[in-house]
Amino acid sequence: MIDRNQQWRLARTPPAGWPQADDFAWHEVPCPEPASGQLVSRTIYLSLDPYQWGRRRSGVEKPGDVCHGRTVSQVVKSRHADYAEGDYLFNTNGWQAFGLTGRDISNFGYMHPRRIDPGIAPISTAVGVLGxxxxxxxxxxxxxxxxxxxxxxxxxxxxxxxxxxxxxxxxxxxxxxxxxxxxxxxxxxxxxxxxxxxxxxxxxxxxxxxxxxxxxxxxxxxxxxxxxxxxxxxxxxxxxxxxxxxxxxxxxxxxxxxxxxxxxxxxxxxxxxxxxxxxxxxxxxxNFVADHQARFLIEMAEWLKEGAIVYREDIWSGLEHAPSAFMAMLKGGNFGKTLVAVAKDPTRT
Ligand SMILES: NC(=O)c1ccc[n+]([C@@H]2O[C@H](COP(=O)([O-])OP(=O)(O)OC[C@H]3O[C@@H](n4cnc5c(N)ncnc54)[C@H](OP(=O)(O)O)[C@@H]3O)[C@@H](O)[C@H]2O)c1
Structure with missing residues (x-):
């Protein structure tokens, strides 16, 4: 039974300089319900990326908006023809525990939602080396x-x-x-x-x-x-x-x-x-997604399988730590790809 959602929203248009804790506000709100053609997914991994700071500084993200972020998630309720409950997907839930994907939800920009096969590589890689x-x-x-x-x-x-x-x-x-x-x-x-x-x-x-x-x-x-x-x-x-x-x-x-x-x-x-x-x-x-992503995903999956490419992740545990992790990453406090584990990864033992 899911009834509450947790979110970080942008509290203000940040002043010049580096991000500060006061830029972010924690909200607890009812969990969204999917309309026809939509699904609700539970965020498992949230990707923290330097470009998110650009969106906040430049006003693309507005005070009150849920902070933008790419995610790896699992479908918990589906009214979407292509996804069933339990499916893993790459999507753009942002800095929140649950998000809507599908019809009329246009938060993904140039990275469309896609299904993730946990048999190919750890699902976290969909926002990292395989993303x-x-x-x-x-x-x-x-x-x-x-x-x-x-x-x-x-x-x-x-x-x-x-x-x-x-x-x-x-x-x-x-x-x-x-x-x-x-x-x-x-x-x-x-x-x-x-x-x-x-x-x-x-x-x-x-x-x-x-x-x-x-x-x-x-x-x-x-x-x-x-x-x-x-x-x-x-x-x-x-x-x-x-x-x-x-x-x-x-x-x-x-x-x-x-x-x-x-x-x-x-x-x-x-x-x-x-x-x-x-x-x-x-x-x-x-600019490279349309022409190169499909080939890249095949080649990179092969390199990962062979061990030709290895990777390190810096995983912070708990959505509440997202602002601290984000601020640290921009100053080199990360060691590897920065992620927040928002919920337990069911594919990791
Ligand atoms: N063009 C695109 O489409 C695109 C897409 C994704 C990312 N990017 C860019 O790619 C770069 C890396 O992004 P990422 O997500 O992979 O982040 P990241 O490298 O995992 O984390 C940022 C790193 O930057 C280094 N750094 C921070 N301040 C520095 C300074 N003053 N001097 C030297 N190094 C500093 C730190 O490493 P050290 O500990 O080594 O100093 C820190 O770990 C960023 O510039 C990002 O904006 C561009």
Whole structure:
């Protein structure tokens, strides 16, 4: 018997800077009832992603809205012809314990709901390596940057959700892979478990020198997740004809001085790009769903099955912790793909 729903809603349009606890408000409301063509699902995993901060800061998400988020869920009541009670699905319940999916519910944007087969991989991966994050890494690295065996690839935020996949894809393509991350534990994970050739800490005083010695033949591909100091360390090492995928610039997401991070990024790189013929590709994963998601899901499922790609998740337990987990993740407090376990995963023993 389900009668109550729990939700985090946006309490206010956040002030400039990084998220704060006061941005979020906890609500307890009646559980939704499905109309014809709809279903109610119980959120099992909630994905926390940096882009959610962009939606909140820019006003796409309004005060009073349930905070947006991709989810892995299980159907508890169905009036939808394609789904039965007990089915697992990828959907967009947001930061709440139960959500509606189906007719007249248009919260999914470019990622349509889809059924998840728990026999293929753990269901949590549908919001991680076998979901939007994996597709982001695949699109940026393989489709945009076209890696060739022997090239040197640098990946920033290398131990995080996108970074860990991007670097391993580069390794599978025969590249020399250098990961940039922060703590000694994350560096060890990147080297020992993800099997990158080298890991460098952006916290080191001599970060630029360490990066240069990890890339003796220069850099052919840079997978940009953070911007700022790491980007500035990469620029002088770029080779002629290097490719960059501009996936994100997380170090700039709390800027308060009104600077346009993208314009600044381009202006800083332009002298290098002009001289070296560097191609810098903007990346928005939504542009790759229609043409590449189906193939990606097949290939990635195979790599996971073979153990060719491994992944780490950082799972917080309990919806009540979503704001804390979100704030921590944006500052590097996560270790792997950040998830909140909202309900017990029936497929995990
Ligand atoms: N273009 C797209 O369509 C798309 C789609 C998904 C994600 N993204 C972007 O991809 C990037 C990674 O996202 P994710 O979800 O996988 O997050 P994530 O990497 O799991 O977590 C964020 C990581 O960023 C690093 N970081 C934070 N502040 C930093 C700073 N000042 N300097 C250096 N590193 C910093 C931290 O790692 P360390 O501990 O290593 O510092 C932290 O763990 C983000 O920029 C995100 O916006 C883009």
């Amino acid at each position: 939007m994050l994996g597709l982001t890494a695949y699109s940026g690295l393989i489709i945009q940057c076209q890696p060739r065996a022997g090239e040197t690839v640098v990946v920033s935020a290398a131990s995080g959700g996108v970074g860990q996949v991007a670097g391993q894809l580069a390794r599978l393509k025969g590249c020399r892979v250098v990961g940039v991350t922060s703590t000694p534990e994350k560096c060890a994970f990147v080297r020992d478990e993800l099997k990158f050739d080298s890991a460098v800490s952006h916290l080191a005083n001599d970060f630029e020198a360490q990066l240069a010695s990890a890339c003796p033949d220069g850099i052919d591909i840079y997978f940009e997740n953070v911007g700022g100091k790491v980007y500035e360390g990469v620029l002088p090492l770029l080779n002629r004809g290097a490719r960059i995928t501009i996936c994100g610039m997380i170090s700039q997401y709390g800027n308060t001085d009104g600077r346009n991070a993208g314009e600044l990024w381009m202006a800083t790189g332009k002298p290098y790009f002009d001289r070296l013929g560097v191609q810098a590709h903007s990346l928005f994963v939504g």
